[in-house]
Amino acid sequence: MDHSAHDGRPAGAALTRLAISATLHCLTGCAIGEVLGMVIGTALGWSDVQTIVLAVALAFVFGYSFTIGPVMRSGLSLRAAVPVALAADTISITVMEVVDNAIMLLVPGAMEAGLDSWLFWGALAFALAVAFVVTVPVNRWLIGRGKGHAVVHQFHGGHGSDHEAGSTHGGEHTRRAHG
Template sequence: MENVVTWRAAAAATLHCLTGCAIGEVLGMVIGTAAGLPTAATVVLSVVLAFVFGYTLTMRGVLHAGVDFRTALKVALAADTVSIAVMELLDNAVIVAVPGAMDAGLDSALFWVSLAASLAVAFLLTTPLNRWMISRGRGHAVVHRYHHAH
């Protein structure tokens, strides 16, 4: 059964997901750039940290609703995996595609503007996906079952 999901609700879910993604993405890019890691290693680090922080933020809310750790982990995996994967694919593709962005230092406007733009693109292009998933009871809709149940 398909539910009608507003763009506002989809944007809120995407913004929630983007928060964890952005923390991990920015941290990975900063660590990789500061350490002089190759582009591929920096991207891998950013993606791993985006998933860790994304899942952690979701789990925090679900655990607060009173469920056990294992259930909270399952909910986070079900709620966020597709959204985080798409966001990471998009934002890393954008920042890697900007000439010189990955080689620019942390003191470079090019680095920070490219990173901010990549996250904005990820948000804009992932919101319709999240709206579609929520309307089918998937993605972030899984988390709402726990927020409203307790």
């Protein structure tokens, strides 16, 4: 395995694995918010713009909460955890949301399809999959420069061992990158 690093940062295959893991984390929060927003907006008969605004807002809420919770469990207050989550996830969530919503708008009829339509669910699954593929290199680049999800890992590295933190978010990623 390639665990080479400069300045204590992962490189090579370790960096790629960390970026994939960080992007899966982002995808989970984004997908929950995105699906919930699309379902609510579609069920209420909202316009494409209203539905997308709700879906994006919920994607950010869920995405940030998936970082804030573990960071707080490792000892940080909510007031201190929020900036960590903003630094860790904003670019990743933004890229993912731009890509998946653009695809939903580009697939003919996807936004107008009902919740019982294979077109709606197929387009949404495809959009999220493409967003994942596009976001992995973005996260790899950010983490390699000590940005994005690396902010969470630096926090965990500076405040006790991964095992003490009890965080599946930061601890899992850090162990993969360094152990």
